[in-house]
Amino acid sequence: MPHSLFCRRSASPLIAALSIALATAASAQTSPGPQPAPLPPPIAAPADTPYPGTISLLVDITDVTHRVMDVHESVPVEAGELTLLYPEWIPGNHSPTGPIAKLAGLVVTANGKRIDWVRDRVNVFAFHIDVPQGVKSLDVSFQFLAPLKEREGRISFSSKIVDLPWNEVVLYPAGHFSRQITFAPSIRLPEGWKFASALELKSQNGSLVHFKDTTLNTLVDSPLYAGVNYKRVDLSTDADNRVYLDVFADTPAELAMTPEQLQVHKNMVEQAKKLFASHHYDHYDFLFSLSDTVGGEGLEHHQSSEDGTRGNYFTDWSAGIPGRDLLAHEYTHSWNGKFRRPYDLWTPNFNVPMQDDLLWVYEGLTQYFGYVLTARSGMRTAEDTRDLMAQIAANFEASPGRKWRPLVDTTNQPTVSQRAPVSWVSWQRPEDYYQEGLLIWLDADTKIRELSGGKKSLDDFAKLFYGVDNGSYITRTYNFDDIVTALNTVQPYDWAGFLKTRVYDLHPEVPENGFTQGGYKLVYNDTAPDWMKHAESPRGTSFATSLGFSVTADGNLGSVSWDSVAFKAGITPDMQLLGVNGETFSIARLREAILGAEKSREPIRLLLKRGDQLETIPLTYDGGLRYPHLQRVDGTPDRLDDILAPK
Ligand SMILES: [Zn+2]
Numbered sequence: 182m183p184h185s186l187f188c189r190r191s192a193s194p195l196i197a198a199l200s201i202a203l204a205t206a207a208s209a210q211t212s213p214g215p216q217p218a219p220l221p222p223p224i225a226a227p228a229d230t231p232y233p234g235t236i237s238l239l240v241d242i243t244d245v246t247h248r249v250m251d252v253h254e255s256v257p258v259e260a261g262e263l264t265l266l267y268p269e270w271i272p273g274n275h276s277p278t279g280p281i282a283k284l285a286g287l288v289v290t291a292n293g294k295r296i297d298w299v300r301d302r303v304n305v306f307a308f309h310i311d312v313p314q315g316v317k318s319l320d321v322s323f324q325f326l327a328p329l330k331e332r333e334g335r336i337s338f339s340s341k342i343v344d345l346p347w348n349e350v351v352l353y354p355a356g357h358f359s360r361q362i363t364f365a366p367s368i369r370l371p372e373g374w375k376f377a378s379a380l381e382l383k384s385q386n387g388s389l390v391h392f393k394d395t396t397l398n399t400l401v402d403s404p405l406y407a408g409v410n411y412k413r414v415d416l417s418t419d420a421d422n423r424v425y426l427d428v429f430a431d432t433p434a435e436l437a438m439t440p441e442q443l444q445v446h447k448n449m450v451e452q453a454k455k456l457f458a459s460h461h462y463d464h465y466d467f468l469f470s471l472s473d474t475v476g477g478e479g480l481e482h483h484q485s486s487e488d489g490t491r492g493n494y495f496t497d498w499s500a501g502i503p504g505r506d507l508l509a510h511e512y513t514h515s516w517n518g519k520f521r522r523p524y525d526l527w528t529p530n531f532n533v534p535m536q537d538d539l540l541w542v543y544e545g546l547t548q549y550f551g552y553v554l555t556a557r558s559g560m561r562t563a564e565d566t567r568d569l570m571a572q573i574a575a576n577f578e579a580s581p582g583r584k585w586r587p588l589v590d591t592t593n594q595p596t597v598s599q600r601a602p603v604s605w606v607s608w609q610r611p612e613d614y615y616q617e618g619l620l621i622w623l624d625a626d627t628k629i630r631e632l633s634g635g636k637k638s639l640d641d642f643a644k645l646f647y648g649v650d651n652g653s654y655i656t657r658t659y660n661f662d663d664i665v666t667a668l669n670t671v672q673p674y675d676w677a678g679f680l681k682t683r684v685y686d687l688h689p690e691v692p693e694n695g696f697t698q699g700g701y702k703l704v705y706n707d708t709a710p711d712w713m714k715h716a717e718s719p720r721g722t723s724f725a726t727s728l729g730f731s732v733t734a735d736g737n738l739g740s741v742s743w744d745s746v747a748f749k750a751g752i753t754p755d756m757q758l759l760g761v762n763g764e765t766f767s768i769a770r771l772r773e774a775i776l777g778a779e780k781s782r783e784p785i786r787l788l789l790k791r792g793d794q795l796e797t798i799p800l801t802y803d804g805g806l807r808y809p810h811l812q813r814v815d816g817t818p819d820r821l822d823d824i825l826a827p828k
Contacts, residue, residue, distance in 0.1 A: 224264055224307050225356035227529040232354055232362040233257060235394055240350045241369040242407070243388070248327040248338040252350045256319045258312045264355040265298075265321065268348040268401060268531035269306040273480045273518075275526070275537045276595035280325075280334060280349055281306055287323040291316040306532060307355065325350050335476035342408035342429045342475045344468070344487055348401045348531060358529040359398040366400055367391045368407075375411035377427035379403040379466050379484035401531060402482045402519075406468040412436040414443065416450045416467075423464035424450045426508075430471040431492050438495045448827070449509055449558035455828045456554065456640055458648035461520040467508055471495070479507050481514030483654045499715040503569060505561045510551030516647040517550065518543045524658035540592040541684050542664060545618015549626075550643070552619060556825035561712075563825045567701065567811040568710035570623070572723075573616045574703055575809035577691040579725045579742045582610030588617055588684045604754060607725070608743035621683050623695030623824075628679070629672045630820045631698050638824070641671045699821030701811040707776060709808050722768050726807040727775055728785075728800060732758055736766045746802045752789065759795070760788030772806060779805040 234257030241251040256265075269279040289296045289310055296319070301307035312319065327338035337344040345368075353362055370376060370388040380392040380403045395403070408429035416424040426446060430436045454460065462484035470478070470489040478489035488511055494501055523539035556566040577583065586609075594611045603609045626639035646667045650657065661680075668676040683692050696703055705726065713722075720740070721733035729745020729752075730738050736758040741747050761770045762777075762785065774785045784799035813819070 221301055221303055224266070224301065224304055224532070227358050227533065228356060228361075229358045229529070230361060232357045233259075235363045235365050236353070237365045237367070238347075238351060238400075239367045239369065240345070240347075242338070242343055242345065243369055243371050245338075245340050245371050248329060250325040250327065250338075250345070250350055252321075252323050252325060254319075254321040254352060256321055256354065258316060258319050260312050260314045260316060263310045263312050263319075264301075265308045265310065265352040266355050266530070266532045267306045267308075267352055270528060270531055270533065270535050271346075271348055272402065272531075273482070273514075274595060274600075275535055275540060276599050277534070278599050279306060279531070283326045283328070283334070283349070285324050285326055287321075290320045291318065304532075308352065321352055323352070331476070335478070336474060337476065337478075339431075339472065339474040341410065341431050342406070342470050342472055344404065344406055344470060344475060344478065344489065346401070346404040346480075346487065351397070351400070353397050353530075355530075355532070359401070359531060360396045362397040363394055364397055364400050365391070365394050368405060370407055374407045374409060375429075376405055376407040377411070377413065377425075377429075377466055377468055378405040379462070379464070379482065380405070381463075397530075399483075403485060404468060404480075404482065404487050406470065406487070408470070410436055414438070414446070416447050418447075418451050418454050422450070422454060422460050424467075425464065426467045426469055428469045428471060431473060435471045435492045435494070435496060442495055442498065445559045446508070449512070449554055449560060452554050452557040452828060453509070453512055456550065456643050457516050458644045459516070459651040461515055461650070461652070461654045463654075465512070465515060467512070469508070479511050481511045481518055483515055483519040483656075486511035486514070502561060502565055502712040503716050506548075506551040506555040509554040509558070509560070510547055513547045513550045513554065516643075517547050520650075520654065520656060521647055522656050522658050524660050527656060527658050535596075537592040537595060538589055539659075539661065540595075541588060541614040541618045541621070544615050546622050548615045548619040549622035549639075553824060557827045559827070563822060565710070565712045566825055567821065568712060568809070570619070570696075571703055571809035571811045572710070574620060574691055574693050574696070575705070575726045575807075576607075576723075577613070577617065577620075579729065579745065580607035580610055580613075581743050582608045582613075583691070584687070584689050586610055587687050588614060588621075591617075605743055606740045607745075617692065620692045620695060621680075623699065623821075624683070624692050625668070625676075625679070625695075626824060627695045627698030627820050628674065629668075630823075631818075632674060633672050635818070635820075635823075637672050639671075640828075642667055645670060696811060696821070697814070697817075699824070700814055700817040700819040701821055702814050704810055704812045705805075705807040706810065707779075707806045707808065708810070709806070710810060713808070724771070724775075724806075726809060727804060728802060730754075732768070732771070734768060746800055750798050750800055752787075752798060753791070755791060757790045758787060759790050760786075762786050775802070775806055778803050 237255045239253045267281050269277045271278050289298050298308045298310050328334035328336055368390050383391040383393045406429050410430045410433050412428045414426040416426055428436055466485040468485055468487050471492050471494045473492045478487045480487040488507055525536035528535055555561045556563055591610055591613045603611050629637050665676045721731045723731045725742050729742040729747040731740050732738050738754050738756050741752055741754050758766045760766055761774045764770055778785050782803050784801045787798050789796050
């Protein structure tokens, strides 16, 4: 019916129709409405009882062309209901990031006959199977389809390197703790590829590798790297503390390291031994990929870590200064995170939700010790370390998100966004528990040194808290009170109040006491810090402390700081910077323009592109480049330099 008949020509038929409709509507609202459907029965909760038998697992990664991993499991079973789980909550990710969408081709058979499976309608990580009478073992096969394009996920499988976390290629029975399920893992490698893992080798027949039986817990915690170009470097401090750097690279040339580079890596292991006075592994393997194809990574495990960075790690050493704490950070996690773990972050299997509220210890203290060990080993100079700490504080100074979001709430972010990019970093402050955690632990360290007259430090806390059960890798959990008790044992103080105000309350001031107590103060000037001169960052060069954005060399804005000069002028992160003061954009020209405006007090005119629209935006700003540095305060105790000096 053409509605114009009613709407345009005559009002009266419209009124009549409305009256009828309203009357019908009133009588129609007597229905009670829909009721919720019952949920499927819950999945069996994990119990601390052994799963009978050993599950054999063979992963075939020879299809380098399609980057498809073929998985075969033989699962001992009894007749009746069985639920197989694909790991959902991944340790180190602190969130439900198990890549279930990459599982395909699931086929279950017994005695050569196909058996149906049904995915749980609510928990899509669970597959229900009705095991027929007389069946003693199930053959389970599926594929893991590794991402081919970055938008599908981090590239972990290239024609030269693979990073294989076993949680991606395993289905396991529900109803048991992961430490109570035994696996016999094997891998078939592409011809000529080498491998490394913290798993113990059982036997090798050409490219078919068998590992010793292990628990699901240790299996998932012991990823495997393999590749064409491989070098294993011994970083052990002594026969009892065996540590290896397992380097995989795109090219043989990228494996080469200088004697100085080797030495600082050895120093880092030595300094960690001194800091923690213990180790919690049989041997530790840094699984390290240097690649421009395989994505960057930093994922902790008890006896190894997945580490990945650019191909130029050794060949262009100074380019990597800002990220140089990667290995020290992941290694620290062997103590802080794996051996000692928050009681509610430890879970009995990989499908029980994790609670992340103590990540400001798990990650924040690791971030701090990672910086400290990187400096103590000589992997990064004390000056670069101080300048990078200044940059952390300066970024927080330019981030108003702390006015609404207590630090502890940021520990929910791995589950909130699963590390997807956010539009307004400085307002949302997604995962500040890392960097702000670093500042808070620096505050604590310098406070202990101040109160004890230099006799005690956070090193004593490290020995007390982590230096127990030497050689054991059985996790010991802790809670907030355990942290407070240990700090009080080192140095009595109101540590509960100290941590509550900084972590749990809104704390609008940036926690910079560690600088003052350390003998320094935060200053801003026009001199670029040394690390920035060589640094590469995919997110671009930061002007967060001046105009309020970061920008890549090709002009794409990375982030725009909330309430900054740029923000107030209408600049948004989806813009591209094309011109500066009438000339084509470059990082150098933008710096010159900021310095020029400092003298001339003239606005800086930026030409920006958003979609197909061009816009000239004048920015009134004469504050200079405002590079942050830590400046020594004469006559005060030099505690920060003592913290960063080799022990
Ligand atoms: Zn970490």
